[in-house]
Amino acid sequence: MDHMNISSVDIEPTHENLEPLPAPPPPIDAIPYWKAGVQEVKTFRGHTQGVWSVSYSPDGLTLASGGSDRYLRLWEIETGRLVRSLRGHTQDIRQVAYSPDGSIIATGSEDRTIRIWNPQTGETTRLLFTRYDHAVCSISFSPDGLMLARAGQNKDIKIWEVTTGTELMTLLGKDQYDHHWTVCTAFSPDGIHLVGGSDIGKLKLYEVLPSGEEKMICNGHWRDEPDDEETEQRGFFVDEHGGFQKPMEYWVGAITFSQDGSQVITGGRDATIKYFDMPDMKESRTLKGHKEWIRCLILSPDGKMVVSASDDHTIKMWDVATGRQVQTLKGHAGPVRGISFSPDGRYLASASFDRTVRLWKGGDD
Numbered sequence: 001m002d003h004m005n006i007s008s009v010d011i012e013p014t015h016e017n018l019e020p021l022p023a024p025p026p027p028i029d030a031i032p033y034w035k036a037g038v039q040e041v042k043t044f045r046g047h048t049q050g051v052w053s054v055s056y057s058p059d060g061l062t063l064a065s066g067g068s069d070r071y072l073r074l075w076e077i078e079t080g081r082l083v084r085s086l087r088g089h090t091q092d093i094r095q096v097a098y099s100p101d102g103s104i105i106a107t108g109s110e111d112r113t114i115r116i117w118n119p120q121t122g123e124t125t126r127l128l129f130t131r132y133d134h135a136v137c138s139i140s141f142s143p144d145g146l147m148l149a150r151a152g153q154n155k156d157i158k159i160w161e162v163t164t165g166t167e168l169m170t171l172l173g174k175d176q177y178d179h180h181w182t183v184c185t186a187f188s189p190d191g192i193h194l195v196g197g198s199d200i201g202k203l204k205l206y207e208v209l210p211s212g213e214e215k216m217i218c219n220g221h222w223r224d225e226p227d228d229e230e231t232e233q234r235g236f237f238v239d240e241h242g243g244f245q246k247p248m249e250y251w252v253g254a255i256t257f258s259q260d261g262s263q264v265i266t267g268g269r270d271a272t273i274k275y276f277d278m279p280d281m282k283e284s285r286t287l288k289g290h291k292e293w294i295r296c297l298i299l300s301p302d303g304k305m306v307v308s309a310s311d312d313h314t315i316k317m318w319d320v321a322t323g324r325q326v327q328t329l330k331g332h333a334g335p336v337r338g339i340s341f342s343p344d345g346r347y348l349a350s351a352s353f354d355r356t357v358r359l360w361k362g363g364d365d
Contacts, residue, residue, distance in 0.1 A: 027301030027345040034327050034362040042359040044075050046082045050353030053095045053338035058102035060343045065357045066093030066107050084122045088115050094137050100145040108136035126165045138184045142191045151185035157196050169212045173204050186255040195264050197252025218281040221250040221268035253295045259303025267294030287323050295337045301345040311335035
């Protein structure tokens with residue numbers, strides 16, 4: 001793909017008149033509902049390898065999932081039926097995301113591309129990439145669904161306009177000597193800011209429009225510890241002969257914002273969840289409970305609970321305001337890499353490297 005120097009391929013323009021979605025039901029009060037009890041209600045089987053990501057459709061009827069078998073799979077939630085298996089990517093699909101209005105699905109892959117899919121027809125309508133891209137690890141829609149940001153094994157963050165596939169901007173930190181990957185990214189709820197997390201645990205806050213400037217950098221999960229190795233390479237410390245490798249301890253695995261945008265919440269390879277107050281990115285809280293890498297963080301639809309998925313095979317629910325644990329979900333036989341709430345907050349879908357997608361329900365019935 002290196003010979004290509006375009007950032008978007010328009011595969012099939014669509015001119016459908018999409019009906020507006022009906023107003024979703026109001027979200028339930030998440031903390032008492034999930035505290036009362038939790039049960040696994042469905043297991044979706046069909047992926048032949050580990051599943052990296054799952055996304056609930058905004059109408060609450062369909063799940064989209066993707067993983068190491070390179071297929072985007074669409075599931076009918078009511079019946080558990082596999083509706084579509086869509087092939088296009090040539091490497092692992094790392095993240096799957098429905099647009100806020102549900103009209104498209106975006107997938108980011110280690111094959112260095114982002115595909116935009118029409119969930120009704122199953123066709124790829126657009127392919128987003130740039131000439132010098134590497135593996136895509138994270139994608140994030142702006143709250144209005146008009147922009148899509150990608151992070152991965154590049155030091156920059158790229159943002160596209162979704163409807164046209166136009167590359168809008170490249171976000172780069174001010175330190176020209178910082179060549180660390182920006183592996184994770186998320187838009188703020190108002191769409192004005194974007195946070196990127198790096199493979200060494202640092203966080204950068206950008207203003208999206210109009211400037212695209214780095215506004216703040218903080219240490220995030222990174223800890224300045226003396227180390228004997230002198231040569232540093234991407235994701236690993238390696239000696240000159242490549243004989244000794246030490247994985248980066250503080251890799252940022254997940255980023256989300258509180259509902260009001262006043263806090264950035266992150267999870268890392270250090271198995272901690274951290275809160276940073278906007279706009280100065282001052283660390284205000286650390287949550288501990290997981291034993292391994294935290295791979296995904298989401299808020300409940302009412303904004304009162306944050307949920308974390310980890311390589312320790314568990315999903316944990318936390319009270320956003322107090323930091324207390326609300327519930328732990330156990331059932332997966334492998335690392336949990338993706339989670340997604342139903343629009344009303346009554347169900348949670350989870351994607352795991354045990355090759356399954358599972359559906360959980362709260363309440364005491």
